[in-house]
Amino acid sequence: MTTLKASEEGLVKIKQARRERGSTIEDPRWLVEASQKLDPDQTWTEVGPYADGLSLPTWRRFLRGREPIKANAFRAFCTVLQLNWEEIVSRPPPENPQPPKLDIDSVVQEIRQKCHSKIQQLYSKMQLLDIAQPVDVSNLYVEVNILEEITSWQPGEISNLLRDFNPDADNFNRLGLGKVHQKRVPGLDAVKSHPKLMVLGKPGSGKTTFLKHIAIQCDRSEFEANKIPIFIPLKTFAEIANLDLLEYISDELASCGVEARSQTEFALSQGRGLILLDGLDEVPESDSDAVVRQIRQFVQKYYNNLFIITCRIAAAKYRFHDAAFTCVEVADFNNKQIAAFARNWFVVFSQNMEAGKALASQFFEQLKMKKNQQIRELAVTPILLNLTCLVFQAKADFPSNRANLYEEGVEIMLRKWDETRGIKRDEVYRDLNLCRQKHLLAFVAAINFERGDYFFEKNQIQQVIADYLANLRDGTTDPVELEMDSEVVLKAIENMAY
Numbered sequence: 001m002t003t004l005k006a007s008e009e010g011l012v013k014i015k016q017a018r019r020e021r022g023s024t025i026e027d028p029r030w031l032v033e034a035s036q037k038l039d040p041d042q043t044w045t046e047v048g049p050y051a052d053g054l055s056l057p058t059w060r061r062f063l064r065g066r067e068p069i070k071a072n073a074f075r076a077f078c079t080v081l082q083l084n085w086e087e088i089v090s091r092p093p094p095e096n097p098q099p100p101k102l103d104i105d106s107v108v109q110e111i112r113q114k115c116h117s118k119i120q121q122l123y124s125k126m127q128l129l130d131i132a133q134p135v136d137v138s139n140l141y142v143e144v145n146i147l148e149e150i151t152s153w154q155p156g157e158i159s160n161l162l163r164d165f166n167p168d169a170d171n172f173n174r175l176g177l178g179k180v181h182q183k184r185v186p187g188l189d190a191v192k193s194h195p196k197l198m199v200l201g202k203p204g205s206g207k208t209t210f211l212k213h214i215a216i217q218c219d220r221s222e223f224e225a226n227k228i229p230i231f232i233p234l235k236t237f238a239e240i241a242n243l244d245l246l247e248y249i250s251d252e253l254a255s256c257g258v259e260a261r262s263q264t265e266f267a268l269s270q271g272r273g274l275i276l277l278d279g280l281d282e283v284p285e286s287d288s289d290a291v292v293r294q295i296r297q298f299v300q301k302y303y304n305n306l307f308i309i310t311c312r313i314a315a316a317k318y319r320f321h322d323a324a325f326t327c328v329e330v331a332d333f334n335n336k337q338i339a340a341f342a343r344n345w346f347v348v349f350s351q352n353m354e355a356g357k358a359l360a361s362q363f364f365e366q367l368k369m370k371k372n373q374q375i376r377e378l379a380v381t382p383i384l385l386n387l388t389c390l391v392f393q394a395k396a397d398f399p400s401n402r403a404n405l406y407e408e409g410v411e412i413m414l415r416k417w418d419e420t421r422g423i424k425r426d427e428v429y430r431d432l433n434l435c436r437q438k439h440l441l442a443f444v445a446a447i448n449f450e451r452g453d454y455f456f457e458k459n460q461i462q463q464v465i466a467d468y469l470a471n472l473r474d475g476t477t478d479p480v481e482l483e484m485d486s487e488v489v490l491k492a493i494e495n496m497a498y
Contacts, residue, residue, distance in 0.1 A: 003068035004075075010088030011065035017081040018063060104270045107263050111228050112219070115256040119219045123212040123231055128386050131349075139348050141213050142341045142382075144206050145184035145331040146199070150313065184331050188214070188223060194326040195306050196299070200313045201330030204383025207310035210330070211276045214308070218274050227274040227306060228253075228267055234279050237294075238287040245298040249273075271304030280311035296320065332380035339364045341382065345389045363392050372398055375405065384409055410438065436472070440489070443468045462486045 006014055061067050062077045078085035125134040187210055191197060201207045215231045217223035230249055237248055249268075250261045258264060267273060283291050299307060299320070309320070313329065333341065343360040350356030367376050367388075375398055379385040391405060392398060399405055447464050448456060466486040469475050476482060 002071040004071050004085075005068035005090045006062075006065040006088050007090035010083075010090065013083055013088060014063060014065055014081065017083060021081075102263070102266055104266070104272065105226070107267055108226060108228060108272045111253060111256075111258050111263065111267060114258055115228065115253065116219055118256050119215055119229060119231070123215045126209055126212065131386075131390070135348055137209060137212050137216060140341070140344045141209060142333070142337050142344065144187040144210050145334070145337070146187050146190040147182055147329040147331045148185060148190070148326075149182055150200060150327055150329045184334075185328075187330075188217075190328055191306070191308060194328075196320075196325045197308045198320065198325045198327045199308060199310045199330060200327060201310070202381055203312060204381050205330045205332075206382045207330060208278050209382070211278050211308060211310060214274070215276055224274055224306065227272055229274045229276065231276045232278065233282075234277055234291060235282040238283045238291050243287075243290050243294050245294045249275075268302045268305060271302075273302065273305035275305055275307045277307065277309040280309055292320075333382070333385065335368075338367070338379055338385060341385055342367075342389060345386070346393070349393065359393070359396065362396060363389065366392075366398060374402060378405070378409055410441070440465065440468050458490070462490050465489050 058069050058073050059077065062069055062074065074089070075085045078088055124137055126137050126140065127134045185193075191214065199207055199210065211231060214223065215229040218225070218227055218229040230252065232245075232248065232252075237243070237245070240248060246265070246268075250264045253264050254261075277295065280288075280291075295309070307325070309325065339360075342363050343357060346360040346363065347353050347356035350359060366372055367379065375388060379388045387409060388398075388405070391408075444461065444464050448461075453460075462483075463486070466482040469485055469489070470477055470482055476485070
């Protein structure tokens with residue numbers, strides 16, 4: 001049988017009616033009147049017509065409003081008190097209640113607040129090679145410049161390259177191989193101009209630090225304050241059993257206390273994510289297709305968010321044309337950036353600020369000297385600039401034996417950089433150990449310098465590599481295998497440098 005109960009607002013009206021009628025409200029004669037409202041011919045007794053629920057205990061429960069009573073009695077009692085029962089009754093909630101409408105600005109600010117501590121702890125620090133303690137990104141970071149045309153993708157003829165260089169000149173540029181004449185754009189300006197950006201760069205050019213800097217700037221409301229910075233090391237993402245980028249992001253935010261996945265999806269659907277995908281080249285070859293597929297699907301679904309992907313230049317075989325990514329390149333440091341980095345570096349690692357500034361000034365003045373031109377050519381990327389600062393710090397001078405410095409730089413590029421980041425390249429040099437890698441580079445350099453070949457075609461350098469591999473004690477002489485192996489090795493050298 002149906003029962004009804006007064007709502008909170010209805011109970012207020014019942015109590016008001018009780019006060020208007022005074023103490024006589026408890027008189028059983030009210031029940032007689034109530035029964036007659038239901039059926040004028042019905043005779044009510046002290047026991048009452050229980051079939052209709054009209055009894056003194058029921059009447060009192062109705063007046064207290066704490067329990068439901070039979071529907072007939074509820075309507076009759078309301079009529080006696082001259083109340084509209086439909087205004088008194090408590091309505092049950094709808095079977096499928098609509099969820100409360102979310103306010104996007106409130107959701108975003110709530111998520112940002114919950115993620116603040118994690119972002120500051122994980123991404124405000126950077127680890128430098130051969131230095132034990134991590135340093136604050138903000139203390140060492142130098143704003144990077146961006147080239148909007150990828151230098152290695154631009155077509156060129158060897159004859160044109162040779163025309164611009166004189167190998168006999170004292171200032172022959174061994175590493176840069178010419179000046180880049182295109183306009184440099186500040187990194188943050190490039191991000192503002194392109195909502196989907198693929199940032200390419202040499203190893204150690206500062207790509208990861210650039211993304212960390214953006215995450216910190218966003219978290220501190222100094223850049224895209226209405227967005228949620230989400231930093232994703234793609235190597236870590238690739239290690240998950242069932243790749244799902246949305247699931248990964250939801251778990252990352254959940255670890256910060258954002259328990260409702262609906263909040264994450266709502267924020268992303270409204271374009272409030274700043275998605276920072278770091279190190280596409282660090283994903284193992286066996287996982288790369290799946291990772292790229294996940295990124296494409298995610299970008300297509302949540303297309304109105306901001307996306308930045310970083311990758312080595314030579315490994316950027318996935319350009320995400322279907323997702324409208326703009327490819328740019330991290331430019332080598334210019335003199336102003338080198339000076340700024342050196343100043344920050346020596347201030348951080350010196351006893352006091354003034355001593356650090358003085359040593360930085362001394363470093364840069366010596367770096368500009370003609371005799372140190374080759375060292376200056378090393379210092380165009382943060383990773384090798386860190387090496388030159390570290391060497392200079394010991395004696396406030398550059399070593400007289402430059403070969404040791406160059407050898408350390410080669411070892412960083414061949415081994416240390418990937419080791420510090422826990423990266424294992426897939427069969428990069430096949431069975432070539434570090435010693436053989438160095439011998440191979442020396443062999444290639446010696447052969448071509450003897451010939452006077454500072455620039456060469458792919459098939460020419462590949463043949464030199466094949467000759468080296470064939471002369472190894474355990475090397476093959478099969479021409480097909482040599483061609484395949486030399487191509488793999490050449491690609492590995494390209495990945496190492498770019």
